[in-house]
Amino acid sequence: MTVNDDSFTNWKNREEIAESMIPIIGKLHRERDVTVLLHSRSLVNKSVVSILKTHRFARQIAGEELSVTETLPFLQALTTLDLGPSQIDIAMLAETYRSDDRGLSVEEFTAEAVAGATGADKIERREPRDVVLYGFGRIGRLVARLLIEKAGSGNGLRLRAVVVRQGGDQDIVKRASLLRRDSIHGQFQGTITVDEANSKIIANGNEIKVIYASDPSEVDYTAYGIKDAILIDNTGKWRDREGLSKHLRPGIDKVVLTAPGKGDVPNVVHGVNHDTIKPDEQILSCASCTTNAIVPPLKAMADEYGVLRGHVETVHSFTNDQNLLDNYHNSDRRGRSAPLNMVITETGAASAVAKALPDLEAKITGSSIRVPVPDVSIAILNLQLARETNREEVLDYLRNVSLTSPLKRQIDFTSAPDAVSNDFIGSRHASIVDAGATKVEGDNAILYLWYDNEFGYSCQVIRVVQHVSGVEYPTYPAPVV
Known part of the structure; x- marks a missing residue:
């Protein structure tokens, strides 16, 4: 047998193993509300090739490829446990087991590592929480995709309605089409049908009422059976407490803004300050995509090295508030x-x-x-640190932060030497550290941070909504603090 035959046989074997993982992952998600992760990346509803690619991607951050032959035993061990709602990272299970010297079996080690999700300690499944989207533009439609994706277990968050202004003929058909196909993020993963008579979009079995209104005061959400809902305002029209309070109508309990809040509206970056949200807070902001991109790595650097001062330069993709051709604009230069x-x-x-x-x-x-690309931006964070260090130390530290710290869902890491912006379309992290571009000299560090300013930010919004709704489930093994 030739070397090429050996490689092909190995690939076919790994394909077979990945194929066997899919029904296990799906059953855990549907029946127990357990999301299986691999280095913070969900494996739910992923194809065979996607599962294999996610395993191979581990070499970019952990330094070596992770094989499905290593992770499958831990996935199988999970099926024997009485698990409650949780997120379980099988890559972290495999890697921590590798360094454990107690001689435990895979089954014994797994049971111990996820003990908080089993038996008397496990969280009980909750009734789904209603969510309403006010506005259905770029962020609104991506948030909708994420909510529909996460509704697979039947618990957690449930998208009940979107509120938009009445358009022209076939308004709902056109809005459904924009949800179905996206020039940047590709096809919707599933099926979408339209019930024009009842003003509904049905996406993967989720019935989403389309409510037409020009102002929040026009809507009584209880008339649609919506109660205790979280409303996500994607319009950015109101950004202070007084304006956003207009949304607190019958059926709405909390309002989350997908733009920087003004005045005393809390600006929340999940992973950094989401745990400071007061239980009775009804209005909050998820800040901006750029704030979400720079704050987690800034916190990580401040925690380890101290930060005396800094400057961030963002090279940002263009957005809908700019003009296609030169025309009048309220802001300087954005009219060009x-x-x-x-x-x-x-x-x-x-x-x-x-x-x-x-x-x-x-x-x-x-x-x-602003530059002529439709999505993915980069923030260049130039920091004066409180102590001297070197490039290797900083990269090792940030790599470990992306793998094991409480910020691992916010910070990703790539060592790919030829990475460009398109490579990060669809990233679910708030920012991705580019190892090759990082510069460190003495007490000065310059970090290059990629971020999908649409999808990565939308994932951060969903995390905040999950947190305030009480359906943000714990992750095992627990991150290293």
């Missing part, structure tokens, strides 16, 4: 053609850092350049 120019503009991300990291005394400044 977005797909034809680099456009210098302002960013509020630096000033928003103070709200998310109030204990950080360092002064952070910021500016932004």
Whole structure:
């Protein structure tokens, strides 16, 4: 047998193993509300090739490829346990088991590592929490996709309605089509049908009522059977407490804004300050995509090295508030053609850092350049540290943060030497550290942080909504603090 035959046989064997994992992952998700992860990446509803690629991606961050032959025994061990709702990372199980010297079997080790999700300690499954989307633009539709995706277990969050202004003929058909096909993020994973007579979009069995209104005061959500709901405002029209309070109508319990909040509205970056949200807080903001991209790595660097001052320069993809061709715009420069120019503009991300990291005394400044790409941006974070270090130490530290820390869902890490912006479309992390571009000299560190300013940010929004709704399930093994 030739070497090529050996390689092909090995591939076919791994394909067979990955194929056997799919029904186990699906059953755990549907019946027990358990999400199986691999280095913080969900394996639910993934194809054979996607599961194999996710295993192989481990070499980018952990330094070596992870094989399905290593993770399958831990997945099988999970099926023997009385698990409650949780997220379980089988990559972390495999890697921590490898370094454990107590001689435990895979079954014994797994039972111990996920003990908090079993027996008397496990969380009971809750009734689904109603969610309403106010606005159905770029972020609104991606949040909708995520909510539909996460409804697979029948618990957690349930998208009940979207509120939009009445358009022209076939309004609901056109909105459903925009949900079904996206020029950047691809096809919707599932089926979508339209019930025009009842003004509903049915996506993967989820009935979503389309409510037409020009102002929040026009809607009584209880008339649609909606109660105790979390409303996600994707319009950005109201950003202070007074304006957002208009949404607190019958049937709505909390309001989450997908733009930086003003005044006393809490700006929340999941993973950093979401645990400071007061239980009775009804109005909060998820800050901006750029704030979510820079605050987690900024916190990580401040915790380890201290930060005296910093500057963030964002190279940001163009957005819908810019013009396709030169035309009048309220803001300076943004009236110039977005797909034809680099456009210098302002960013509020630096000033928003103070709200998310109030204990950080360092002064952070910021500016932004809009560039002719439709999605994925990069933040260049230039920091003066409180102590000297070197590039290797910083990269080892950030790699470990991305793998084992409480920030591992926010910070990703890549060592790919030829990475470009398109590679990060669909990333579910708030930011991705580019190892190859990182520069460190003495007390100065420059980090290059990629982020999908649409999808990665939408994932952060969903995490905040899960937290305030009480359906943010614990992850096992527990992150290293």
